[in-house]
Amino acid sequence: MKHLRPVTLLTYLFAENGISLFLWIGLQVDPNLLHEVFGVQTIGQVDIEMTSLPVLDNPLSTRLNEIIHKIQEQRQHYLKLTVVRQRDKLEAWFKHLLVEDKGINPAANSYVDFLCQMHKEIRNLMN
Numbered sequence: 001m002k003h004l005r006p007v008t009l010l011t012y013l014f015a016e017n018g019i020s021l022f023l024w025i026g027l028q029v030d031p032n033l034l035h036e037v038f039g040v041q042t043i044g045q046v047d048i049e050m051t052s053l054p055v056l057d058n059p060l061s062t063r064l065n066e067i068i069h070k071i072q073e074q075r076q077h078y079l080k081l082t083v084v085r086q087r088d089k090l091e092a093w094f095k096h097l098l099v100e101d102k103g104i105n106p107a108a109n110s111y112v113d114f115l116c117q118m119h120k121e122i123r124n125l126m127n
Contacts, residue, residue, distance in 0.1 A: 014071070015097050021071060021079040022094050023053075027086045036060040048083045048090070 013024040025034075029043055036058045038046050053065055072079050084090045109117065 014067070015094065016071065016075075016079055017097050018075070018077070019079065020082045021068065022082050022084055022097065024084045024091070024094055025086065033060065037064055043085055046083060046085060048085060048088065050083060051081050053081065 013022075013026075015022045015024070025043060025046060027043060031041060034040050034043060034046065036056065037053060037060060039054050039056055040046055053061070053068065055061060055065055068081065082090070084094045
């Protein structure tokens, strides 16, 4: 994955590497989500040094804290939470952890492969 597109639907993403649990936050994150999860108004106010999410009195905060706790509980070692904001220095390192899911069939084409195939078919139809 070369680019994480900052769409509203993908404003946060979890990933882990066995040592850290990463919470990526896109620049287009809904301010209401920031307020409910971090208690701040802007992405720049999110403390990237935090090692756990604040526990706030709302359903989203409660649910995300439950998810993080459940992930940590399932691992042998405690996973340190690392908050990564889009376009921050840690984002490049975070992206190295991402892999394209081939699904059940490892021989299946990736999305990029699919698009290339579609492009070839369209070109063949136009010739």
